[in-house]
Amino acid sequence: MSGGRRPDWLVIARREFLERVRTIWFLAVTALGPIGMIAIIVIPVLLARVNNGATVQIVDHTHALGAPLAEEFGKLGWKTEIVAETTDEPTLLGRIRDGSINGFLTVPSDAISGSGTIVYQGDNATNQLVTIMMWRINQQVVQHARGVAAGVDPAKLEHILTPVAIESKHTTGEASGSSAGAAFVLGYAVMFILYMAIILYAVNVMRSVVMEKTSRVVELMVAAAKPQALMMGKIIGVGAAGLVQIAAWMAMAVITITYRTQILGLFGVAGDGFTLPPLAWTDAVVIVLYFLLGYFFYAALYAALGAMVSSDQEAQQAQLPVTLLLLIPMLSMQVVANDPRGGAAEALTQIPFSSPILMPMRWLLGGSSGLDAAVSLGILAISTVFVTRLAGRIYRVGILMYGKRPSVREILRWLTY
Amino acid sequence: MTTDAVRVTGVTKRFADHVAVRDLSFTVPAGVVFGVLGPNGAGKSTTLRMVNDIIAPDGGEIRILDKFAPGRDAAPHIGYLPEERGLYPKMKVVDMLTFMAELRGVSIRDAKLRAGKWLERLGLTQWTRNKVQDLSKGMQQKVQFAAAVIHDPELVILDEPWSGLDPINAEVLREVVAEQKAAGRTILFSTHQMEQAEKICDHVCIIARGAKVLDGPLVDVKRAAVKDGLVALAFIDEAARAAAEPVLADRSLILARRPPRPGDTADLEVELAAGAAPEKLLRELVATGAAITRFEVVVPTLHQIFVERVGAENAAVAAHTDGAA
Numbered sequence: 001m002s003g004g005r006r007p008d009w010l011v012i013a014r015r016e017f018l019e020r021v022r023t024i025w026f027l028a029v030t031a032l033g034p035i036g037m038i039a040i041i042v043i044p045v046l047l048a049r050v051n052n053g054a055t056v057q058i059v060d061h062t063h064a065l066g067a068p069l070a071e072e073f074g075k076l077g078w079k080t081e082i083v084a085e086t087t088d089e090p091t092l093l094g095r096i097r098d099g100s101i102n103g104f105l106t107v108p109s110d111a112i113s114g115s116g117t118i119v120y121q122g123d124n125a126t127n128q129l130v131t132i133m134m135w136r137i138n139q140q141v142v143q144h145a146r147g148v149a150a151g152v153d154p155a156k157l158e159h160i161l162t163p164v165a166i167e168s169k170h171t172t173g174e175a176s177g178s179s180a181g182a183a184f185v186l187g188y189a190v191m192f193i194l195y196m197a198i199i200l201y202a203v204n205v206m207r208s209v210v211m212e213k214t215s216r217v218v219e220l221m222v223a224a225a226k227p228q229a230l231m232m233g234k235i236i237g238v239g240a241a242g243l244v245q246i247a248a249w250m251a252m253a254v255i256t257i258t259y260r261t262q263i264l265g266l267f268g269v270a271g272d273g274f275t276l277p278p279l280a281w282t283d284a285v286v287i288v289l290y291f292l293l294g295y296f297f298y299a300a301l302y303a304a305l306g307a308m309v310s311s312d313q314e315a316q317q318a319q320l321p322v323t324l325l326l327l328i329p330m331l332s333m334q335v336v337a338n339d340p341r342g343g344a345a346e347a348l349t350q351i352p353f354s355s356p357i358l359m360p361m362r363w364l365l366g367g368s369s370g371l372d373a374a375v376s377l378g379i380l381a382i383s384t385v386f387v388t389r390l391a392g393r394i395y396r397v398g399i400l401m402y403g404k405r406p407s408v409r410e411i412l413r414w415l416t417y
Numbered sequence: 418m419t420t421d422a423v424r425v426t427g428v429t430k431r432f433a434d435h436v437a438v439r440d441l442s443f444t445v446p447a448g449v450v451f452g453v454l455g456p457n458g459a460g461k462s463t464t465l466r467m468v469n470d471i472i473a474p475d476g477g478e479i480r481i482l483d484k485f486a487p488g489r490d491a492a493p494h495i496g497y498l499p500e501e502r503g504l505y506p507k508m509k510v511v512d513m514l515t516f517m518a519e520l521r522g523v524s525i526r527d528a529k530l531r532a533g534k535w536l537e538r539l540g541l542t543q544w545t546r547n548k549v550q551d552l553s554k555g556m557q558q559k560v561q562f563a564a565a566v567i568h569d570p571e572l573v574i575l576d577e578p579w580s581g582l583d584p585i586n587a588e589v590l591r592e593v594v595a596e597q598k599a600a601g602r603t604i605l606f607s608t609h610q611m612e613q614a615e616k617i618c619d620h621v622c623i624i625a626r627g628a629k630v631l632d633g634p635l636v637d638v639k640r641a642a643v644k645d646g647l648v649a650l651a652f653i654d655e656a657a658r659a660a661a662e663p664v665l666a667d668r669s670l671i672l673a674r675r676p677p678r679p680g681d682t683a684d685l686e687v688e689l690a691a692g693a694a695p696e697k698l699l700r701e702l703v704a705t706g707a708a709i710t711r712f713e714v715v716v717p718t719l720h721q722i723f724v725e726r727v728g729a730e731n732a733a734v735a736a737h738t739d740g741a742a
Binding site for chain 1: 561
């Protein structure tokens with residue numbers, strides 16, 4: 001009987017995998033994930049369009065800028081009205097309050113001749129698009145007026161004020177850089193998917209451990225298999241289900257982003273024609289390796305947490321420290337995106353808590369050398385082995401403890417059993 | 418041929434603040450129904466958990482089926498019903514059984530066949546594809562028995578098997594135990610319910626406070642207790658009893674008289690004096706001509722032996738340390 005006997009962890013992993021994959025929820029989430037992704041792309045564009053209209057009144061003390069400003073804003077579809085110079089601020093603020101206008105622009109008399117500040121006050125001033133347009137249109141109109149005042153030939157002035165064409169390409173030395181925006185989107189998407197996947201499945205491991213304790217089925221399990229095999233089997237089984245889901249999502253994400261223009265077209269929105277930077281097989285390997293190691297690292301921590309507590313409620317509280325560890329890389333995302341080759345990015349992608357989430361992004365942005373990645377993977381692999389061992393010890397003792405939550409001292413003693 | 422199903426030698430287990438099992442030794446011969454008896458907290462569960470390799474002893478040795486230490490090699494040969502019952506609530510009943518068999522070393526295909534057979538045997542065929550959580554508590558208990566024996570283990574370990582069982586399932590369990598015994602398997606179980614143990618045990622080992630009080634075949638244990646000489650008597654009427662009175666008053670034969678135990682049909686019980694044999698008392702009584710309807714050397718129940726040897730006080734002490742065992 002023992003000759004062809006399969007290892008316990010494999011039997012357990014298979015059960016965990018099938019239990020997850022066979023549910024309606026798994027199918028639903030796997031299928032609905034991409035719908036969410038499409039929504040992420042489409043909804044902001046749609047919302048931005050809805051928001052485009054604005055009603056603005058202009059108080060023009062120069063008697064020259066009001067009309068051209070109103071004309072330019074009109075091109076954006078905004079409703080503008082030049083009001084009497086004597087209209088005082090409280091009146092205008094009152095109009096914002098009662099909702100009859102979004103805001104008002106005060107142009108000081110020395111806006112053309114001197115350096116007076118044009119002030120916009122409005123309920124939509126936090127809107128980035130409004131701020132950008134306000135800045136651009138004022139810039140353009142005032143500079144034009146100044147040129148005219150200085151007696152510059154209108155044709156030359158037109159040329160001088162033509163917006164400069166600028167395009168940024170992302171490269172770390174290769175000849176053909178890709179669009180910076182696209183590289184960022186890809187890096188960000190990968191980071192976000194890894195973060196979601198790690199937190200989703202590692203927490204799932206914890207909940208599953210707690211469930212085994214509360215249903216007492218763990219008694220049956222520990223008699224049939226070693227706790228270590230139980231823990232590894234669970235982590236591997238849940239991870240395999242996660243891998244299937246991520247693979248499905250990644251495939252759909254690539255399709256979504258590749259056909260972004262067409263999808264936006266379906267909703268009647270013009271695409272911006274950006275293309276996804278090509279994903280080399282090395283990139284895929286890096287992403288998968290970091291997912292696997294990162295998942296193992298956090299899943300072991302969460303498994304140990306699950307073993308320490310006796311109920312879902314306790315687990316919610318106990319997981320806070322580990323969740324915070326996961327949040328640090330999320331919040332530091334911008335540091336890596338802004339300067340992928342900088343020292344901070346370097347440090348964050350070597351620390352095992354944050355490297356699984358940030359390194360793939362840094363790698364995709366070209367900030368990491370092969371050596372960097374190898375060292376980071378090495379550190380992560382060693383830490384994962386270490387954490388798994390420790391978690392295994394806590395797990396072994398913890399799963400058979402019910403009731404009182406153990407103190408830190410007790411847990412430290414479990415490590416020595 | 419296996420001679421000893423389990424051999425426990427000098428086993429000790431300490432927990433943080435107390436000794437759960439102290440230098441415990443006993444042998445479970447192959448093919449018997451062996452009861453580990455004791456009050457709550459005596460160390461029964463701890464002992465069975467050590468045999469199952471759930472916890473490791475601090476000292477001593479455990480051998481299983483003559484050749485295994487507790488652990489993975491022994492696991493396929495052992496079936497276990499833990500005291501704390503539990504199954505995966507979201508698993509289909511048939512998958513649950515198949516999984517447990519597989520974990521104990523049965524191939525998937527074989528495991529599925531066996532799961533089907535057991536569900537049929539326990540009258541649960543129509544629930545095969547239902548989730549465990551859809552089953553009533555009683556049905557889940559049946560599934561748990563099946564999980565303990567589905568891989569045809571040579572050694573079946575049942576920890577407090579009667580706790581929480583309704584009478585019907587208690588009967589199902591006794592049947593399963595009887596079947597397993599008939600098939601040549603060894604059953605090792607723990608209980609504090611002496612009435613249940615008395616019905617099915619071949620061997621007993623009584624433990625209290627983590628240490629052995631006595632062990633041996635149930636018959637021998639009972640015979641040893643009989644030596645103390647207690648005879649239950651009944652007469653056809655008061656006249657017959659009066660006729661026998663001179664013999665009953667003979668201090669060389671009878672040390673003391675006591676009323677019958679509650680529910681017993683005897684008129685009285687007598688304790689024989691030292692050196693007085695029951696047959697001598699019988700001869701003397703017959704000689705008086707009194708009409709005797711009952712003359713029985715009282716064999717104490719297991720419960721009586723247990724209370725006498727362990728002491729009521731011990732059983733009470735044990736109650737509050739129950740959680741640790």
